[in-house]
Amino acid sequence: xxxxxxxxxxxxxxVGIVDSDGNILAMEGCQLFPEEGGIHPRIxxxxxxEWIPKLIPKAVENAGISYDDIDLxxxxxxxxLGPALRIVATSARSLALSLKKPIIGVNHCIGHVEVGKLDTxxxxxxxxxxxxxxxxxxxxxxxxxxxxxxxxxxxxxNCLDQFGRETGLGHPGGPVIEKLAKKGNYVDxxxxxxxxxxSFSGLLSAALRKYxxxxxxxxxxxxxxxxxxxxxVEVTERALxxxxxxxxxxxxxxxxxxxxxxxxxxxxxxHGAKFYMPEMKxxxxxxxxxxxxxxxxxxxxxxxxxxxxxxxxx
Ligand code: KG4
Numbered sequence: 069x070x071x072x073x074x075x076x077x078x079x080x081x082x083v084g085i086v087d088s089d090g091n092i093l094a095m096e097g098c099q100l101f102p103e104e105g106g107i108h109p110r111i112x113x114x115x116x117x118e119w120i121p122k123l124i125p126k127a128v129e130n131a132g133i134s135y136d137d138i139d140l141x142x143x144x145x146x147x148x149l150g151p152a153l154r155i156v157a158t159s160a161r162s163l164a165l166s167l168k169k170p171i172i173g174v175n176h177c178i179g180h181v182e183v184g185k186l187d188t189x190x191x192x193x194x195x196x197x198x199x200x201x202x203x204x205x206x207x208x209x210x211x212x213x214x215x216x217x218x219x220x221x222x223x224x225x226n227c228l229d230q231f232g233r234e235t236g237l238g239h240p241g242g243p244v245i246e247k248l249a250k251k252g253n254y255v256d257x258x259x260x261x262x263x264x265x266x267s268f269s270g271l272l273s274a275a276l277r278k279y280x281x282x283x284x285x286x287x288x289x290x291x292x293x294x295x296x297x298x299x300x301v302e303v304t305e306r307a308l309x310x311x312x313x314x315x316x317x318x319x320x321x322x323x324x325x326x327x328x329x330x331x332x333x334x335x336x337x338x339h340g341a342k343f344y345m346p347e348m349k350x351x352x353x354x355x356x357x358x359x360x361x362x363x364x365x366x367x368x369x370x371x372x373x374x375x376x377x378x379x380x381x382x
Contacts (some may be wrong), residue, residue, distance in 0.1 A: 070133065071140040071366075072124070072163075073359025076116040076156040077148025077176045078201050079107045083123040084355030085131045085138075088363055090186045093131035095349070095356050096123040102239060106229065107200075113151035120159045127355070135167055140371065142362020145173030147202065170371030174361040176353075178213055181206055182364060183357035184319040188344040194313050196304045196332060199320035199353070200225035200240070203266070203300065205307045216307035217264035224296055225322050227268035231292060234276055235285060245289045246325050252290025255283055259295050264306060266299040297328045301335050308339055317344040323351045 069088040075081060075097075082097030100107065100115040128135060143160035146153055157173065164171035181195045194207045194216070203224045205217040222230070225242060232241015237248075257274050260267040275292045279285060308316060316336040318329060323345055336343040350356065 069139045069363060069366075070137055071142050071359040071363045072127065072138050073142040073144075073355045073357070073362055074120060074124075074156050074160050074163075075144045075176070075179075075353050075355045075358045076112075076120065076152050077144050077146065078152065078199075078353060079112055079115075080353040081116040081119050081123065081152075081156075082353060082355035083120065083127040084357070084359040085127050085133070086356055086359045086363065088367075090360065092356050093133065094127040095354060096127045096130065097354055098123070105233065106226075106239070107149070109149040109151045112149055113155045116152055116155045116159075120155065123355075124159075124163065138167060138169055140362055140366055141167070141169055141171045142358050142366075143171070143173055144176045144179065144358050146176060148176060170366070172362045172366050172371050174358055174365055175213075176358075177202055177204055177206060179357035179361040180319045180351075181213070181317070182361045183350050183354075184317050184344065184346040186360055187346040187350050188317065190315045190317050190342075190344040192313060193315035193317035193344060194304060194308045194311060194341075195317045195319055196300055197320045198224050198300065198318070198322035198328070200229060202320065203268075205264070205304050207307060207311050207313065209311055216310070217266065217303035220262065220265045220267040221269040222272070224268055224300065225320075227272045227296065228292070228322070230272055231275055235279055237285075242322060242325065245293060246327065248286045248289040249293045249327065250290075252284070252286035252288070254294060255287050255291045257291050257295045259299060261299050261302055264303055266303055268296060271295060293325070293327055297325075297331050300328070301331050304332065305335050305339070308336070308341060314341045315344060316341050317346075319346055319351055321352045324348060
């Protein structure tokens with residue numbers, strides 16, 4: 069069985085094609101870079117609307133297949149930016165209708181986890197999924213995926229990106245902050261873990277205040293990373309202890325950060341758990357993870373009824 073997946077929940081859009089053995093036949097994508105400020109949902113939708121029709125034929129050609137070979141159209145159903153999600157769903161529905169193929173909508177966050185398992189060989193990990201729009205600790209427990217902890221406000225990637233924009237470091241802020249943090253020392257910032265959840269908006273405001281008061285950018289970047297990542301690792305550690313699992317996986321675009329990887333790996337090893345991270349090209353948003361999760365879900369639950377996809381629910 070061959071699945072074509074369409075992703076486009078935030079500023080990236082992508083089309084991936086996989087077969088039921090987990091072979092990646094094609095992976096095409098592109099990213100919107102805003103001229104200034106953050107990602108505007110309408111601009112993201114326009115970007116995806118322009119690119120999805122170009123990425124689909126490119127993926128099919130690169131996979132060396134014909135449209136007839138496709139057995140399933142998968143698309144990211146959410147969470148994400150509303151206008152962008154509508155473009156993705158409409159594109160998937162049009163393709164499924166024109167090819168007369170079944171369709172399935174899938175959860176973006178679980179897509180990250182499942183493609184991570186496919187790539188790393190992890191079987192049943194506690195996953196820390198960290199990106200520009202989401203920050204969650206997820207694990208499969210008692211017959212379903214459960215969120216063990218998540219952000220109470222903004223995502224960690226959004227926190228880093230906003231800090232980068234406000235201090236003139238540019239967008240995305242994460243990679244620049246990581247570089248500057250290497251030369252920094254610790255200054256005190258608020259550490260906020262409430263129950264199993266974390267919060268980054270107060271930390272962001274406090275970090276900006278430190279910078280405005282003259283603390284060096286290197287020191288603020290170092291302290292922002294250390295504080296935020298310790299919060300993420302604490303909640304993952306608690307979920308690991310609670311579930312008694314023996315695998316930890318890091319996924320999402322913020323996994324690119326080597327300090328976060330180091331902290332999570334150390335914690336995992338202290339608990340005798342194996343640490344996994346998918347290869348970087350599969351950590352960011354991509355169509356392959358959607359195509360793969362679509363296949364898994366279709367095997368388990370069957371496809372959607374096309375008439376359902378006007379307002380898509382699963
Ligand atoms: O999953 P992803 O590719 O897409 C979205 O969620 O949109 O994640 C993008 C996020 C951005 O917030 C970016 O700043 C962050 O990943 N990021 C990093 C690094 N590289 C990318 N954060 C920290 N350190 C990095 N080296």
